[in-house]
Amino acid sequence: MANGSQTGQIGLRGWVYAGRFGLERYAYTLHRITGLGLLLYFLMHIFVTSSRALGQAAWESVMGFLSHPIFRIGEFLVYVAFAYHALNGVRLILGELGLGLGNPVRPEYPYPIAHRRQRPLFLALMIISGILILAGGWDFFVTKH
Amino acid sequence: MREATLWTLHLAAGVVILVFLSIHMGIMHLEDVLTALGTGYRDALGWASVVMRNKQLYFTITYVILLAAALYHGLYGLRNILLELGPGPTAVRVIQGILILLGASLFVLGTIAAIAAYVR
Numbered sequence: 423m424a425n426g427s428q429t430g431q432i433g434l435r436g437w438v439y440a441g442r443f444g445l446e447r448y449a450y451t452l453h454r455i456t457g458l459g460l461l462l463y464f465l466m467h468i469f470v471t472s473s474r475a476l477g478q479a480a481w482e483s484v485m486g487f488l489s490h491p492i493f494r495i496g497e498f499l500v501y502v503a504f505a506y507h508a509l510n511g512v513r514l515i516l517g518e519l520g521l522g523l524g525n526p527v528r529p530e531y532p533y534p535i536a537h538r539r540q541r542p543l544f545l546a547l548m549i550i551s552g553i554l555i556l557a558g559g560w561d562f563f564v565t566k567h
Numbered sequence: 568m569r570e571a572t573l574w575t576l577h578l579a580a581g582v583v584i585l586v587f588l589s590i591h592m593g594i595m596h597l598e599d600v601l602t603a604l605g606t607g608y609r610d611a612l613g614w615a616s617v618v619m620r621n622k623q624l625y626f627t628i629t630y631v632i633l634l635a636a637a638l639y640h641g642l643y644g645l646r647n648i649l650l651e652l653g654p655g656p657t658a659v660r661v662i663q664g665i666l667i668l669l670g671a672s673l674f675v676l677g678t679i680a681a682i683a684a685y686v687r
Contacts, residue, residue, distance in 0.1 A: 434652075454648065457641070457644050458645070458648070460641065461641035461642070461644070461645060464637055464638075464641060465641075465669075465673065468634070468673050468676060468677045469676075471677075471680070472676055472677060472679075472680035474617055474621060474680065474684050475679070475680040475681075475683035475684045475687065477687075478614045481614055481617060482614060485612055497596075501592065501596050504588065504592060508584075508585055508588070508589070511581050511585065512585070515578055515581060515582065518578060557597060558592075558596050558597060560599070561596055561597055561598065561599045562596065565599035
């Protein structure tokens with residue numbers, strides 16, 4: 423198997439170093455980090471929510487344990503990860519389907535870059551994500567403090 | 568199964584998650600915001616509220632659909648990340664075997680819990 427220097431792959435370093443790829447590369451890195459965080463939480467969440475099948479005492483025991491402020495903060499971080507991952511995922515799926523990237527054009531200098539055409543969509547989705555995070559923060563920390 | 572099919576399923580699962588997890592997050596974490604807007608209901612994690620949802624076929628079915636979609640989307644995404652690191656053919660088979668076993672086990676656990684809570 424060819425090593426990284428031969429294939430141009432830079433491994434984990436590519437997660438944190440955007441180089442000339444810019445903002446969307448950092449969005450990609452954050453998408454991966456939030457995805458891994460959500461997956462880890464989700465696998466534990468299946469066990470936690472399965473306790474409802476054991477009755478009220480089991481459910482309230484688990485909920486009592488998870489009412490500690492540390493878990494509340496962790497839960498909010500999961501909510502933040504969801505708000506980002508979901509809306510950035512919408513952009514990725516639209517891009518995968520070729521939507522919002524503009525029509526193909528002849529490669530004449532200065533070359534148009536497809537993801538720059540999609541950047542207004544990215545920024546709009548991130549604003550929506552920010553609004554959802556603020557609304558969630560109000561629910562988590564103001565009304566249920 | 569062809570890689571393109573697996574990838575398409577990954578995207579489709581993402582759309583399913585977007586719909587059902589948005590509803591789930593709204594019920595669980597925006598209850599006070601929704602109540603302030605004149606909709607939603609309070610104390611989503613209270614036992615009475617949990618039982619009310621458990622007994623509705625809509626919630627049981629969508630829970631199982633969301634479970635399947637999220638397990639596939641998450642574990643396929645993890646598999647892609649791990650395979651990008653360039654493991655050998657044997658390691659690839661081991662990684663895929665572990666992820667399939669993990670996903671199937673958790674799907675069975677979650678589905679049994681949902682059905683048990685529905686018929687309880």
